[in-house]
Amino acid sequence: MENKLKIYDSLSREKKLFEPLNPPFVGLYSCGPTVYNEVHLGNLRTFTTFDVVYRYLTHLGYKVRYVRNITDAGHLTNDAGEGVDRIEERAKLEMLEPMEIVQKYTNSFHDVCREFNILPPSIEPTATGHIVEQIEMIKRILNNGYAYESKGSIYFDVRKYMEQHHYGKLSGRNVDDLLENTRELDGQEEKKNAADFAIWKSVAPNHIQRWQSPWGEGIPGWHLECSAMSCKYLGKQFDIHGGGMDLKFPHHECEIAQSVGADGIEPVRYWMHANMLTVNGDKMSKSKGNSFLPRELFDGKHELLEKAYAPMAVRFFMLQAHYRSTLDFTNAALQAAEKGFARLMNAYHTLQALTYVSGTTVQSEIDEVNTLCNDVYEKMNDDFNTAEAIAVLFEMAKKINSYKEGIIAISTIDEATFNKLKETFTAFIKDILAIDKEDTTEDASIADGLMNVILELRKDVRAKKDFAASDKIRDELLKLGIQVKDGKEGTTWSKS
């Protein structure tokens, strides 16, 4: 495989040539959801980003082991010991067991992923399924002197760690500030320093989720699961770790400290951070009340939404921006994307139906098409620049349409070039960007049949020049959202 892929590494803050630790294998980890609630569109942007990373690496020929966790335990809203456990809180609200909540929202997450064409990872480990591994990791950290016990909880000793290592290098945080400025917060008395974070937390007697440990009953710390599980499945050092920008600090910073503290090895070679989806310039988040759920997107029933949007149009909308930029959600932007998406997909379907015809080739045409095919890879190789890649796909779409309409003879390119165009375009639509999810429901096939009948009848009346009747059919169908297009080689239709 040709390796020219460059990845922007958040830690070194530069684009680096991607060189896997053990080619052709690639270890990819990304932080999954905490399953106490339904994921919203902003969450989905990150999952989509890493889905494309996973798909592209796979397409390049790498054997990717993609690990994406499910956080199903131990998330308190702060680490001062008085936060609420989101899962338990939700369990009380819905009058369910915590594990019922976890199952319910894991299922819902999986459903949403399917809708958005997000592939399941190779391994989807849960925090509660890896308590043993987490306890073992805590022991290693303790043995190395980077943690201490306090009232049944274990805290990571940031100050001790700082003697040898640099805590804060990922997020650019100044630890002296962290140590000094946050000292007056409440509930910190168990900790030596305010910057210390729990890796094991003793819980109140009425806490439902709890596990036995050498330090008493409790729950694993907030940041530990990712370290323990990435280590278990990808090794002490692995290639790529991804997540949302908002996880950089403290979550990922802590992961580095834990791994180095436990095993003395820098865990990640390339840190990738996906930027936020914003609404009117503000980060979409549940607490701000500006988030909406995938379901609300599909049926359009939310005050922020003017209409319903199809999952693939939304996925396309997200991929039209680079993953490291914020992307602002507006109805106008999404509707513009929707139209562009339809155009691209029309070209895709046109291409599938195109057959090559040989004739006199034109070298400049051959060169042009080959350049496009190479460009689209170059754009992706530049830190997964899907926005630029899509721009090239639109250039290709223009070519495809021109071939179909006979504006450019298809014979101007040789068959090899035609095949390359077809393979490249198809690979990007289907396998890499993965925006081709077809409606394969039974209803869809009935609709196909019905449309064939209707268009046959319309063809008959048009042959008799009964345009009033044919226009009526077309207008009525348009009202149902079906657009009829009369071309040289017959009539086609599409959902508008």
Place this chain on the structure above:
RNA sequence: GGUCGGAUGGCCGAGUGGCUAGGCAGAGCUCUGCAAAAGCUCGUACAGCGGUUCGAAUCCGCUUUCGACCUCCA
């Protein structure tokens, strides 16, 4: 307050020290029974002020402004 990142044409959104991003919207044309679709043509944008440079929207400084993180958050 600290740290970091943005400000691009009517809208969204890439990108680069000199060479057309792309999409949507808009105008004109071709095609068409009419539409739609498609193709062609058109707009010459980079927050402001300085500086570096032969040349900067792209590098540097300052200003304005928006946001993210600093507490759970994709």
